Amino acid sequence: MPLCEKMVGVLAVLVMSGLCAAVAADTLEYDRVTSTDLKWNPLPSMPKGTQTTVLHGNPGKPGLYTVRLKIPPNSKMPVHSHPDERVRVIISGTYYSALGDKVDETKLLSFPPGTFSHVPPKVWQFAETKDEEVVFEITGIGPTGIDYLNAEDDPRKQK
Missing domain, CATH: 1.20.5 (Single alpha-helices involved in coiled-coils or other helix-helix interfaces)
Known part of the structure; x- marks a missing residue:
């Protein structure tokens, strides 16, 4: 040629x-979401009163997702893990969390507003809020979920 x-x-x-x-x-x-677009829904897998809104993707399916959580004051998250790797950014309030398979409040680290953290997959952790509501965003690759070390700690199984 x-x-x-x-x-x-x-x-x-x-x-x-x-x-x-x-x-x-x-x-x-x-994919634009403003604060007036947010539709908060109860999150039965977390402490009573916790709400969530999906900002991007579908956390229950494979692929990138971003959700926002609103956790009430004085909430405790017993030892749990998530199947996916994720990152979170605290928007408001101070979140307290630690890694481990037994709750030990002396190990809790404070995550004030603006804090970024990486959460490895399938790692036992526990957390709590104190006297204020905490709002944070989680971004990960789904599907996601939550597994409690002790089944009786799972709010979905409590009456």
């Missing part, structure tokens, strides 16, 4: 690629 024909062929591929990219770019939109 002569050089000129090869160049025309390459040029045609580049032009078509550019057109496809331009069409794809025209269909992109932000």
